[in-house]
Amino acid sequence: MKYVIDATVIRSGMTFSGEFEWYMTPSVKDEIMRGKLARDLELLTDISIKTMEPSPENLEKIRETAEKTGDIGRLSNTDIDILALGLELGATILSDDYSIQNVAKVLGIDYRGGAEKGITEVYNWHWRCRGCGRFFDEEAKECPVCGSELRSVRKKKQ
Ligand SMILES: [Zn+2]
Numbered sequence: 001m002k003y004v005i006d007a008t009v010i011r012s013g014m015t016f017s018g019e020f021e022w023y024m025t026p027s028v029k030d031e032i033m034r035g036k037l038a039r040d041l042e043l044l045t046d047i048s049i050k051t052m053e054p055s056p057e058n059l060e061k062i063r064e065t066a067e068k069t070g071d072i073g074r075l076s077n078t079d080i081d082i083l084a085l086g087l088e089l090g091a092t093i094l095s096d097d098y099s100i101q102n103v104a105k106v107l108g109i110d111y112r113g114g115a116e117k118g119i120t121e122v123y124n125w126h127w128r129c130r131g132c133g134r135f136f137d138e139e140a141k142e143c144p145v146c147g148s149e150l151r152s153v154r155k156k157k158q
Pocket of ligand 1: 129130131132133134143144145146147148
């Protein structure tokens with residue numbers, strides 16, 4: 001089973017089951033790498049999520065369809081990439097974006113909301129001090145105890 005993911009799914013703090021194949025577009029990867037969680041996610045995305053560019057033909061097909069459905073104005077170039085890659089791979093798109101889901105439906109591309117259970121595990125983020133090792137639930141610039149830098153770590157939801 002193949003899945004194409006969008007950036008919001010990654011930001012929601014999920015991890016990706018090894019029994020499926022995970023894909024994202026270069027544009028989604030860029031979006032993630034600009035974000036705060038980039039450092040922690042670098043390893044995750046390099047190891048378990050393949051990056052692939054959709055073909056121009058499929059991009060065009062998505063644009064045409066989105067114009068017909070009226071979703072074109074609400075879709076970013078990244079959203080169009082995601083849809084085109086889903087079409088190309090015959091993959092299921094994982095996204096909570098309503099316009100992505102709508103265009104996927106019209107083209108017969110499978111999709112699921114990122115929050116759906118079973119395929120991903122939900123994590124909470126918390127922060128750990130690089131100096132003293134204390135854990136914090138809130139993000140802060142520096143450790144209130146020792147002043148060292150905090151880094152985000154995943155905590156599995158109970
Ligand atoms: Zn500390």
